[in-house]
Amino acid sequence: MVKKYLNKISLTDALKKLKDRFKDFRTESEKIKTVDAEGRVTVNAVMAKRSAPDFYAAAMDGIAVEAQKTAGASERAPIQLEIGSEAQAVDTGDPIPEQFNAVIKIEEVNQTDENHYTIEKAVPPWNHIRSIGESTVKGNLLVTASHKLSDYDLAALLEAGVTEIEVYQKPLITIIPTGDELVNASENPKIGELVEFNSQMVKAALKKWGAEIRVTEIIADQKELIEKAVVESVKASDMVIVLSGSSAGRGDYTIDILKKQGKILFHGVNIMPGKPLIAAEVKGIPVFGLPGYPLSAWLDNHLFIRELVYLMQAESAPNFKQIEAEVKRKVSSEIGLEEFLRVNLINQAENKFTAVPLKRGSSAMESILKADGIMRISENKEGLHPGDRAPVILLKEKNRIKNDLLLIGSHDLSLDLIRNEIRKRNYNFDLKLQTVGSMAGLTALRRGESHLAGAHLLDPENGEYNVSYLRKFFKGQKLLVVNLVYREQGLYLKKGNPKNIANIDDLTQNNINYINRQRGAGTRVLFDFLLSQNEIETNQISGYEKEEYTHIAAAAAVGRGSADAALGIRAAAEVMDVDFLPLAEEKYDLIIKAENIDDPRINKLIKLISENKIKSKIENLGGYNCQETGNIKKLQL
């Protein structure tokens, strides 16, 4: 029988349960100085203690006069006023002497002699005078109860004589990281150990939402220890979050502890990632068990805990900034689970966006670093088809996303360098990179999912790069092919080359394990070409079926010993500190649709890579030749 440990409910039901149970939850109140109260929530209505201004004040720099004495003044019949008895200089904010009732701006006044001003225009009574209580009137309501104080609220309160104010205490949330495998981020993890970082990610977000945070030390996977930490934390907090142990593993005690100590509101939500979330009530406060995978924890924190943190401060959480975007490929999704998929966005036309999915997986942190948003695929859909639209929660400003360029294609380290340079120079766009391999890059460009592709595909027939593939992919279209680099390809070998690999033939020896690149990667095409040149069959290569997705990952596999050799670019060998045996030089091009030739961002990019300074920076990475970098070839296919 299948063991069922979750009793999943929908996102809507889960949120409703939480809100219904905790909507009246308030923290204790405290009195604090108004000057420290920005962002805090008032307990009571606050009235003005005094009027402001509480005297008649000049609203302009000029002279105070009696309005009646200015009657009839004009250019042709100016009126002279005696300084002292009939007029007196005042500056903005000055009290108006009792005998006067109007102010004339200095620009409209001439001083005829030491004792007289001349005016050429009459003014009505109260001209440019701020009346008593113009800004605020004693006894008036300034802010209501349950109001979050903003910068101008503080100003109005201080002006009205309110220097102290009663507010709710910030919710105090205790985070308890658990797990035998976890070590503090300042330590160097040994094999089997992982760095604990979820607590800091969750803490940073909670702080932003107005809470005060305490993080306990890492608690080992022992029921008694976790239980003790939970019981102690519940006594001293407004909310407790236990990190990980939310699923069904041997060390997952959170659910048993919370069942024993309180009441479970739900365990399991129909969402992915973030499915095994636990929400409970213990001694009147909310206690959560967040999943251990970082992206699951991140999403649950944003979808559920955020709502409650705002609610505890008598506010509703602001709506997510969301847009609709179209997909141009099939995107699978499990029916019965609402999926939250990290995506890049590209702007097609005014307010029309295309979403391009990034790598899935709840532990792939880099995919959220690269993402522009999170696409929601509803639980009653089995996925999306090309042309379908779905909502996307934005992680960045829409206007910034609109400006960005998206490059999808093969991985090259010079692209990171160029991207960084673009940011440093504060160009008004970012060059976003999705590294998926040359072939997948061309497919994405053809579908209209990217602005540029990056490819290094060798045609084994004629030794030429990219052109024959472009002919197949883009029949009848016009393209620009811009050379990025020529780069050395060779074998990554363990430091010191312990297995004495000297050429490609040596890879067929029994004791050698190779690791390949994914299908469609230019490096794999090159490897196949080198094998056929040397009359080697793929089944002679042990490990030919094993795949890595980037040069860095391939070099890392050799570095840590899970393979003896892999093909890739020299620069990655230097980064991962492995030996490198050069085998070939290949050409890496950027491919752009000709209709984008006048796009100012594309022009800036091409200009940038054509700079000698940038070329030498790229060459310094090692294994690069920038002789043709920036050269443009126009193709009519």
Ligand SMILES: Nc1nc2c(c(=O)[nH]1)N[C@H]1C(S)=C(S)[C@@H](COP(=O)(O)OP(=O)(O)OC[C@H]3O[C@@H](n4cnc5c(N)ncnc54)[C@H](O)[C@@H]3O)O[C@H]1N2
């Ligand atoms: N048999 C099943 N196993 C799992 C299921 C399932 O349905 N059946 N669900 C999977 C899903 S989905 C998720 S999400 C995870 C949730 O796991 P736990 O909450 O029990 O967390 P752990 O197993 O302890 O950890 C998972 C992973 O995350 C790392 N981790 C944990 N805490 C932290 C932290 N504070 N900072 C950084 N990283 C952390 C931990 O080392 C693990 O690698 O369960 C699946 N399993």
Ligand code: MOO
């Ligand atoms: O649902 Mo888990 O939360 O995929 O990562």
